[in-house]
Amino acid sequence: MPRPVGRRAEILETFARHVAERGYDQTNLGDIADELGMSKGTIVHHFGTKAQMLREVEENYMRRQLHAVQGMWERLEKPQERVAAIIYASVLLHVVDRHATVATQREVVQLSDDPAMQEVRKLRGEMQRLTEAELQHGVDAGLFRKVDARVTTLQLFGSVQWMWVWFDPKGAQSPEEVGASMVDVFLGGLLLDRYGLQQVADPKGAVVAVVRECLTAAE
Amino acid sequence: MPRPVGRRAEILETFARHVAERGYDQTNLGDIADELGMSKGTIVHHFGTKAQMLREVEENYMRRQLHAVQGMWERLEKPQERVAAIIYASVLLHVVDRHATVATQREVVQLSDDPAMQEVRKLRGEMQRLTEAELQHGVDAGLFRKVDARVTTLQLFGSVQWMWVWFDPKGAQSPEEVGASMVDVFLGGLLLDRYGLQQVADPKGAVVAVVRECLTAAE
DNA sequence: CCTGATCGACCGTCCGTACGGTGACCACGC
DNA sequence: GCGTGGTCACCGTACGGACGGTCGATCAGG
Numbered sequence: 001m002p003r004p005v006g007r008r009a010e011i012l013e014t015f016a017r018h019v020a021e022r023g024y025d026q027t028n029l030g031d032i033a034d035e036l037g038m039s040k041g042t043i044v045h046h047f048g049t050k051a052q053m054l055r056e057v058e059e060n061y062m063r064r065q066l067h068a069v070q071g072m073w074e075r076l077e078k079p080q081e082r083v084a085a086i087i088y089a090s091v092l093l094h095v096v097d098r099h100a101t102v103a104t105q106r107e108v109v110q111l112s113d114d115p116a117m118q119e120v121r122k123l124r125g126e127m128q129r130l131t132e133a134e135l136q137h138g139v140d141a142g143l144f145r146k147v148d149a150r151v152t153t154l155q156l157f158g159s160v161q162w163m164w165v166w167f168d169p170k171g172a173q174s175p176e177e178v179g180a181s182m183v184d185v186f187l188g189g190l191l192l193d194r195y196g197l198q199q200v201a202d203p204k205g206a207v208v209a210v211v212r213e214c215l216t217a218a219e
Numbered sequence: 220m221p222r223p224v225g226r227r228a229e230i231l232e233t234f235a236r237h238v239a240e241r242g243y244d245q246t247n248l249g250d251i252a253d254e255l256g257m258s259k260g261t262i263v264h265h266f267g268t269k270a271q272m273l274r275e276v277e278e279n280y281m282r283r284q285l286h287a288v289q290g291m292w293e294r295l296e297k298p299q300e301r302v303a304a305i306i307y308a309s310v311l312l313h314v315v316d317r318h319a320t321v322a323t324q325r326e327v328v329q330l331s332d333d334p335a336m337q338e339v340r341k342l343r344g345e346m347q348r349l350t351e352a353e354l355q356h357g358v359d360a361g362l363f364r365k366v367d368a369r370v371t372t373l374q375l376f377g378s379v380q381w382m383w384v385w386f387d388p389k390g391a392q393s394p395e396e397v398g399a400s401m402v403d404v405f406l407g408g409l410l411l412d413r414y415g416l417q418q419v420a421d422p423k424g425a426v427v428a429v430v431r432e433c434l435t436a437a438e
Numbered sequence: 439c440c441t442g443a444t445c446g447a448c449c450g451t452c453c454g455t456a457c458g459g460t461g462a463c464c465a466c467g468c
Numbered sequence: 469g470c471g472t473g474g475t476c477a478c479c480g481t482a483c484g485g486a487c488g489g490t491c492g493a494t495c496a497g498g
Contacts, residue, residue: 025244178370
């Protein structure tokens with residue numbers, strides 16, 4: 001995770017952690033100020049409003065994820081590799097940038113009507129569009145079974161977005177293993193021919209390596 | 220959805236709707252009282268605290284879901300049918316009991332540390348235990364591929380729990396169709412032999428019929 | 439001396455909850 | 469038949485705390 005540089009970044013970092021742990025509504029600026037040994041007024045001075053802070057956290061996060069995925073896709077051609085990359089990336093982000101990941105996932109709908117969140121919504125939409133297009137591409141190429149690309153995309157996003165509820169980065173299973181298991185089942189359901197699946201669903205495989213590189217590069 | 224009978228039920232119904240639409244924290248008793256043309260004091264008289272109201276909504280909902288699934292499983296033997304039933308049931312509940320479904324899904328973690336929520340947590344755990352055991356059973360019986368039952372259960376729950384964000388009961392696709400699509404992909408990833416899958420993943424098939432009966436019976 | 443970060447007191451509002459009271463209804467005993 | 473006491477749903481108000489945000493003062497560095 002981007003090590004906080006300067007007071008401002010430090011505040012945002014702490015804010016993200018509080019949101020991740022308690023949720024947006026239960027997060028109050030006073031606590032954050034106390035924890036950082038500063039005044040509430042200082043926080044307001046930097047960000048204006050609480051909503052702005054959430055906006056900034058989510059926007060940074062979505063931008064980073066999108067950028068990373070685009071980077072991976074430049075190095076991965078096959079639809080099954082690209083889909084796997086999205087899954088691996090989502091799991092690894094829990095480790096690389098834990099707080100922003102959880103904050104973003106648990107508050108998806110927070111302030112969604114706020115015009116300030118328009119950019120965030122756009123980024124989310126872009127992510128979904130990319131995924132859906134790749135699924136459709138796989139179907140058209142005769143690699144995937146004929147599935148409903150939209151619903152299947154949302155099904156995938158669901159599994160991944162829900163992870164904040166149960167995934168423990170310090171748990172017995174490594175993120176790579178968890179990711180591999182999810183890739184195995186999801187792609188196992190998509191691929192017409194499962195030959196070669198175990199290669200993609202290998203926690204030590206080439207796809208994971210690419211994903212890890214692109215994620216740490218964006219740091 | 221259980222038509223509200225008496226003031227008390229009416230209040231709970233409205234509360235569930237508000238939570239579904241705005242979230243627990245943004246729901247305030249004053250608005251509900253106004254909408255129902257009663258005093259805030261009346262609501263307190265019936266339920267004691269706001270937290271109690273959420274508890275009651277979630278507990279009713281989980282109990283109902285659990286009961287329905289158990290009913291289905293008495294009539295469905297094959298692991299693939301039972302897993303499909305869970306998926307169909309989750310989607311259909313969005314129609315049968317829309318507000319409680321959304322409220323329960325979006326507030327999974329709310330008050331999760333509250334001892335009053337212990338029963339709800341127990342019911343959730345029971346649901347998960349049932350599913351995981353059935354997955355394992357399918358693996359042991361040589362019907363499913365060798366997957367990690369725990370992670371795969373959570374993967375399934377994720378897709379389903381996330382639906383409140385995007386699923387529109389009044390949308391172009393019927394709940395049965397959406398459910399069938401999700402069954403198709405998920406079971407497609409589990410089954411060693413996909414022969415017979417289209418029968419289970421048929422929105423007009425026998426499994427759906429059983430699910431629908433058990434859900435409306437519990438009303 | 440200007441600029442930007444920081445402080446800390448303060449405000450207004452919102453909201454859950456407590457509490458005292460009212461009227462309808464009903465069972466019961468005289 | 470009629471008072472009486474109890475129960476129950478409901479009301480209105482007020483309290484008290486929490487919290488986001490404002491504002492003018494202060495401080496440090498260039």
